Amino acid sequence: MQLKMFRCRICGETYLGYEEPGNCPFCGAHVEFLVDPAEYDASVNRVELTETERGDLDSSIELERANTRFYLGMAERKDNDTLRSAYKRLAKVEAEHCSVFCKLAGIPKPADLLEPGETTGSWAGDIAESLARENRATTLYANFAARATSPRLREVWEAVSAVEADHITLDELAMTYI
Ligand SMILES: [Fe+2]
Ligand SMILES: [Fe+2]
Structure with a gap:
C-alpha cells in the first residue's frame, strides 16, 4: 500500500492517505472535487465578483x-x-x-x-x-x-x-x- 496525496478543489486542503476518501475530510466536498495536487490551480479563487x-x-x-x-x-x-x-x-x-x-x-x-x-x-x-x-x-x-x-x-x-x-x-x- 502506497500513501498518496489528494487535494480538494473546494477548500484547497491536501489529504494524505492510502486511498481516495469518499469526500474531503476538511470541507466535506464530494469525491469528484479531489484531484492530484499537480492538477490543482492555486489561482482558482481569484474571481471578479458581481x-x-x-x-x-x-x-x-x-x-x-x-x-x-x-x-x-x-x-x-x-x-x-x-x-x-x-x-x-x-x-x-x-x-x-x-x-x-x-x-x-x-x-x-x-x-x-x-x-x-x-x-x-x-x-x-x-x-x-x-x-x-x-x-x-x-x-x-x-x-x-x-x-x-x-x-x-x-x-x-x-x-x-x-x-x-x-x-x-x-x-x-x-x-x-x-
Ligand atoms: Fe475540501
Ligand atoms: Fe453544515
Missing part, C-alpha cells in the same frame, strides 16, 4: 460563522461524548466553509469565528435547530449557485450545498445517540 455575488458571499460567510459558533457551543457540553465529538468535527467543517467563502470574497476570517455560541441547552433541541440550519443552508446555497455568473462560485456553492445536505443525515444519525 454585486449580487458579493452580497451572496457575505450572507454565506455570516451563515457559516453562526453555524460554526453554534456547533462549538454544542461541543462544549460534557454529558454525551459521542455527540460532543461529532459536533466538534462539524464545527471544523463549517469553519472550513467560512474560510473558503472569505477567500473568494478576499476578506479575512471573522475574528470571533472560533468562539462557542449560544445553544438551546439540550441535545434534542440543538439537533432540531441544527436540522433547520442545515436545511436552510442547503437551499440557500443552491439558490446562490443558480444565480451566480462565475463558474467558480457556482461550483463552490453547489459543492457546499451538497455537503450541507449530508449534514442533515448527520443530524438524523446523531438523534439515535441521544
